[in-house]
Each structure stands twice: as structure tokens, then as C-alpha cells.
Amino acid sequence: MASLSKYVADSAGFTEKGAEWLQHLVGDWNLVSDLLRADLVLWIQREGKPTAVAHCRPATGSTVYYEDPVGLVLDEGEAPEIWDLLGGGAAARTARTVRREGREARGLVVPVRKNGVTLAALAVESPLQEGTLSDSAVKQEQLGTRLLRMLEQGAFPIEGAPIPPRRGAPRVGDGVVELDDQGVVQWASPNALSAFHRFGIDGDMAGITLAELSTEVLQTRVPVDESLPLVLMGRAAWRSDMQARGGTLSLRAVPLTENGQRIGAVILVRDVTELRRRERELITKDATIREVHHRVKNNLQTVAALLRLQSRRMKSDEAREALTEAMRRVSTIALVHEALLQGSQEAVYFDEVIDRCLRLAVDAASASVHRAGTPRLTDTQVEVRTERIGRAGSIRAEEATPLALVVTELATNAVEHGLSETGGTLTVRSDRTGSHLVINIEDDGVGMESATPSGLGTNIALTLVQGQLGGTLTWQNRPEGGTRATIEVYLDPIST
CATH class of the missing domain: 3.30.450.280 (GAF domain)
Incomplete structure (x- = not known):
């Protein structure tokens, strides 16, 4: 149709x-x-x-x-x-x-x-x-x-009226009040009377201006919408909320005209106390969640800094490398919480996380490597370029954390074992179809031997992919040279 x-x-x-x-x-x-x-x-x-x-x-x-x-x-x-x-x-x-x-x-x-x-x-x-x-x-x-x-006469609908209606906008069935051109109540429907009675306006409203009736019950400590007086007098086609006695009324004014002259107004009224309470709860919940993510991110960054300081005091190269790897993994988790701070829901736009993981993987690699676009510290350093191709989209926080750790581990392995001597390009290719996500981490370095990669980082990546994400992780040599690691997972839908 x-x-x-x-x-x-x-x-x-x-x-x-x-x-x-x-x-x-x-x-x-x-x-x-x-x-x-x-x-x-x-x-x-x-x-x-x-x-x-x-x-x-x-x-x-x-x-x-x-x-x-x-x-x-x-x-x-x-x-x-x-x-x-x-x-x-x-x-x-x-x-x-x-x-x-x-x-x-x-x-x-x-x-x-x-x-x-x-x-x-x-x-x-x-x-x-x-x-x-x-x-x-x-x-x-x-x-x-x-x-x-x-x-x-071409006077309805009223130009400038807020259409489509905002959330909680009143309808005729919620309550109707008729005003004359001076804002005096001429008639109120039973539902409108009930709504106003719950807010402390007693008795028959006819013959009294709606603004006068409402002023007596308005909460003085609550900021009043500047459009409320115009709505209560029926002079503007607008909507406004009125708070009184712990409740909230949503009011909509529709001026009535005859040959271009205002002759009165229709006021639609709805009790939105519960709706506004739930909205406030959601706002509070959202603010609380953001604060939690902010504190977790700061705490993780503090832990990473402590590990970095501790690694510098280590005399053993093996201990220093272990602490550096632990620092990198903690920093990766902090990246996810930082990304959650930017969004409006418990989901992460993962492509931005991938960009940060790539930078972290190269910067945390051996001293023989420097990332393209950053200063070369020694003449012997090789340059590693990074690129991201495709789109991973938004991912639930519960899945983003392990997936970010896996991408960082595989990217770090690619730099340290494939590009640390020759330099080259580290590429992450994402292919998302619905809930099906495939991520390829590729390098154009020396390639891997016939044996499958092993080590703590590889075992962590396998455990996270198979255990927490229910997916698969495979490696293969690229025909054009280098190594490709492939992550394949089916993600849970993001609830709205």
C-alpha cells in the first residue's frame, strides 16, 4: 500500500x-x-x-x-x-x-x-x-x-504545533477542557475533572481561569516550563508539564479560531505521573551505569599503571615481559569500559574498539617496532602500519570484553612474531551479517611455521573464543605471505 x-x-x-x-x-x-x-x-x-x-x-x-x-x-x-x-x-x-x-x-x-x-x-x-x-x-x-x-478556513492543523507528539502526549480520552478567549473554563470532561482533582483542584472548575486554578497547586520549588502559562490560557498550540503534589499533568493546548480571531481553546490533559517517574528512574539508572563504567575504567588504568611501574623494577626479562603482557590485557578491558561510556545503552560500537586495540598492540610490542605516524626512537626500528576494513557494528558489553581481549592478543602476536623484524601491515577485516561475525587478523610478515601458534596468549584467545563466545579460532598462512587468524562467532541480539 x-x-x-x-x-x-x-x-x-x-x-x-x-x-x-x-x-x-x-x-x-x-x-x-x-x-x-x-x-x-x-x-x-x-x-x-x-x-x-x-x-x-x-x-x-x-x-x-x-x-x-x-x-x-x-x-x-x-x-x-x-x-x-x-x-x-x-x-x-x-x-x-x-x-x-x-x-x-x-x-x-x-x-x-x-x-x-x-x-x-x-x-x-x-x-x-x-x-x-x-x-x-x-x-x-x-x-x-x-x-x-x-x-x-485553512486554520487547522495549527502551524508551529509540535507534531509528531512527544512521549506521553494527552489524547481526547484522557481528558478535555474547553476555555473561552480569556482562559476561563467553560466545560471539563469527567476524566479531566478527575485528573485535576487528584492534583488538589477541588469542586467545579467552570467559570474560573485554568491558570488561576493551577497556580494554587503548583509546586513552588519545581522549575516551571516557560510555555506553561501560554498553555493554561490556551494562547499557544503547545505542550507542557505541570507538577503538583508529587504528580505530573501533561497539558496540550489547541487554540480555537473563527475567521482568524481566537475564540477559545481546547486543553487536553493526561496524568503522566507514573510515566515521568519511570523516565526519571531510567535517567538515574543510566547515569549510575555510566559512573560505574567510568570508575571501573579508572581503576583498571590504575592497575595497568602499577603493573607498568612494577615491570620497570624487574631485573628478569621474563618477569618484565609477563607484567607487560598483563598490563596490556588490563588496558584492553579498560578500553571496553571507556567505549561503554560513550554510548546510550549496554552495547559497544566495536569498530572503534578495534582501532584502539590495534594501536595498543603495536605500541606494547617489542622495542624493535614503531607504529606508522609515530616518531622512530632508534634507527633499527621497523615500521608497522595498521588498517581496519569492514564493519563489526555494535556488540553487547558481555561479548565485547572477551572479543577485545582476543583481537588484542592476536594483533600483538602478529606484530611480535610476524612483523617485528621486517615491518609491514597489520590488517583487521570484519564481516558482519546479522548476528554472524567473522574477524580476520592478518599480517604480511614472515608467516608461521607448520605448527599452530602456542603460548599463553594463544591459549587465552582460544579459551575466550570457544568458552565465552561459543565460536571458533583458526590460523592459516596467507598465499601472498604472512599469517591470518580467523575468529568466527554468533552474537546475541542487543536488547532495546
């Missing part, structure tokens, strides 16, 4: 601003649908025939369309009021009975205009009512009818 933008793009006669206006309408028309408890269907002229390009169902009542009408094309003689309206005719002011999927419904068609130009036709269709409507339903229908008049 094509989208609204696709339908409009394929239709002649639509300007860019006209297309944006229809997109803006569809982004906010659920307000009209909920107030009128009616389905809304947007019709445009396409290839000479009316075509349904968007549909909205009400959240406050039953739908008349079980099958989505988007894409439906009217033939000559069907729905003449839509044909007439899209052909430049006048809008019908009275509703008529229509049949939708074998049932009778009440239908009204209004023009969607902007700057005096009819862009589309909006069909407003609702089930036939049985019995008498409640006072609340009558009031909501009156407010919805006002919005339809604004739609005809």
Missing part, C-alpha cells in the same frame, strides 16, 4: 507546501477523529478520480471501516459530494446517511483548504447513534465541529 507522500507525489497539481499541509493534517487529525468519534478518510483528485490516501480511526468510539479504505478509487456516480467538492463545488453543510460495509453510518464531507485553495476532501463518518448522547459527548462533538470549520 502506497504512503500519503507517494500518492501526493504521483498526483499532478500539488505544490510542495500543499503536500506538507496534508502531511501536517494527517499527523494531528486524531484529535478531530476522537472528538467526533468518527472515522476520517482523506480524498484527493488523482488521475481524474477521487482516491482515498489516508484513514484515521477514533480511539473514543467504534469504527465504520474494518477494511482500510486507503487506495480506494471512486467511479463516476459514487459519493457525488466528494466528486463535487474536489471539482471545485461548494461543501455540503448537512450530514447524510451512507452505507459502509453493509451498515448505515452518518457521513459528512468537508474541504481541506489552505490559502483559499481546496487541496482535498475529508470524509467524516461515524456509526448511527442509538438513544440520546451524553452531555460530555455533545460537548466533544461541538468542539470537533469547530475544528472542522477551522479546517475549511
Whole structure:
């Protein structure tokens, strides 16, 4: 099924601003649908025939369309009021009975205009009512009818309103308040009254300005959103939160206009106390996790520094090398925690970790090696270049730590055993397909003998790959010279 933008793009006669206006309408028309408890269907002229390009169902009542009408094309003689309206005719002011999927419904068609130009036709269709409507339903229908008049005048949707809605934005079913042009409450739905009563506003609200009622219960120590007074007076199409008595109300104002003059406003209200509490908990949790990673990283760097100092005091070359290797491994784990500090979730963008592992592996190698781009300490040093090809993507922290250790061990082995005498290029190639990740660590050095590499570093890498990552680690000589170590693992998905 094509989208609204696709339908409009394929239709002649639509300007860019006209297309944006229809997109803006569809982004906010659920307000009209909920107030009128009616389905809304947007019709445009396409290839000479009316075509349904968007549909909205009400959240406050039953739908008349079980099958989505988007894409439906009217033939000559069907729905003449839509044909007439899209052909430049006048809008019908009275509703008529229509049949939708074998049932009778009440239908009204209004023009969607902007700057005096009819862009589309909006069909407003609702089930036939049985019995008498409640006072609340009558009031909501009156407010919805006002919005339809604004739609005809090109005043709705309201330009500058924040669409799409922010998290926790109120809907008609949450609570509705009607204000006059002075911000005085004319009517409030039962749900709106209940929400305000929970915040300490007692009794009937009618006849008093909403701003005055709210000021009495606002928490004085809590910063107030600068847009809140405009929202409470209904003067700006905006959203704001109001905190009182330990709770939070989310308010949205929709100014009502008539011929360009503001005549009142619709205020939608929702109790978002629990939602905001959970958001604060998540923010606190995120800050705590970041602080933990920061402290772990600092502690690991301190341990690495102590190992470095201790290695310098060692008289035995074997002891000095062992401490240096331990320092490098601790530093690698610290790299993962530093990467976790940069992200917003418990995942690591591993390509950045690989870059750091390569630098660490070369810098921690024997004194006969220097990394490309750094000063040569002695004339006998050989140069090692590093490069990363492909993409590993984001990896869970639990898997990133062992994988970073493995990459560092294999890269260090490649430098010390393959490139320390001749120099050359150390390359890491990553190939990620879904959860399947293959990483090749290659050098163009002297290559390995027939025996598989052994040693503490190799045993650590094998244990981590097979034990913690459930993958495989293999070595082979490259046909063009040098050695290739291949890590193959299947990663767990990152939870969101």
C-alpha cells in the first residue's frame, strides 16, 4: 500500500507546501477523529478520480471501516459530494446517511483548504447513534465541529504545533477542557475533572481561569516550563508539564479560531505521573551505569599503571615481559569500559574498539617496532602500519570484553612474531551479517611455521573464543605471505 507522500507525489497539481499541509493534517487529525468519534478518510483528485490516501480511526468510539479504505478509487456516480467538492463545488453543510460495509453510518464531507485553495476532501463518518448522547459527548462533538470549520478556513492543523507528539502526549480520552478567549473554563470532561482533582483542584472548575486554578497547586520549588502559562490560557498550540503534589499533568493546548480571531481553546490533559517517574528512574539508572563504567575504567588504568611501574623494577626479562603482557590485557578491558561510556545503552560500537586495540598492540610490542605516524626512537626500528576494513557494528558489553581481549592478543602476536623484524601491515577485516561475525587478523610478515601458534596468549584467545563466545579460532598462512587468524562467532541480539 502506497504512503500519503507517494500518492501526493504521483498526483499532478500539488505544490510542495500543499503536500506538507496534508502531511501536517494527517499527523494531528486524531484529535478531530476522537472528538467526533468518527472515522476520517482523506480524498484527493488523482488521475481524474477521487482516491482515498489516508484513514484515521477514533480511539473514543467504534469504527465504520474494518477494511482500510486507503487506495480506494471512486467511479463516476459514487459519493457525488466528494466528486463535487474536489471539482471545485461548494461543501455540503448537512450530514447524510451512507452505507459502509453493509451498515448505515452518518457521513459528512468537508474541504481541506489552505490559502483559499481546496487541496482535498475529508470524509467524516461515524456509526448511527442509538438513544440520546451524553452531555460530555455533545460537548466533544461541538468542539470537533469547530475544528472542522477551522479546517475549511485553512486554520487547522495549527502551524508551529509540535507534531509528531512527544512521549506521553494527552489524547481526547484522557481528558478535555474547553476555555473561552480569556482562559476561563467553560466545560471539563469527567476524566479531566478527575485528573485535576487528584492534583488538589477541588469542586467545579467552570467559570474560573485554568491558570488561576493551577497556580494554587503548583509546586513552588519545581522549575516551571516557560510555555506553561501560554498553555493554561490556551494562547499557544503547545505542550507542557505541570507538577503538583508529587504528580505530573501533561497539558496540550489547541487554540480555537473563527475567521482568524481566537475564540477559545481546547486543553487536553493526561496524568503522566507514573510515566515521568519511570523516565526519571531510567535517567538515574543510566547515569549510575555510566559512573560505574567510568570508575571501573579508572581503576583498571590504575592497575595497568602499577603493573607498568612494577615491570620497570624487574631485573628478569621474563618477569618484565609477563607484567607487560598483563598490563596490556588490563588496558584492553579498560578500553571496553571507556567505549561503554560513550554510548546510550549496554552495547559497544566495536569498530572503534578495534582501532584502539590495534594501536595498543603495536605500541606494547617489542622495542624493535614503531607504529606508522609515530616518531622512530632508534634507527633499527621497523615500521608497522595498521588498517581496519569492514564493519563489526555494535556488540553487547558481555561479548565485547572477551572479543577485545582476543583481537588484542592476536594483533600483538602478529606484530611480535610476524612483523617485528621486517615491518609491514597489520590488517583487521570484519564481516558482519546479522548476528554472524567473522574477524580476520592478518599480517604480511614472515608467516608461521607448520605448527599452530602456542603460548599463553594463544591459549587465552582460544579459551575466550570457544568458552565465552561459543565460536571458533583458526590460523592459516596467507598465499601472498604472512599469517591470518580467523575468529568466527554468533552474537546475541542487543536488547532495546
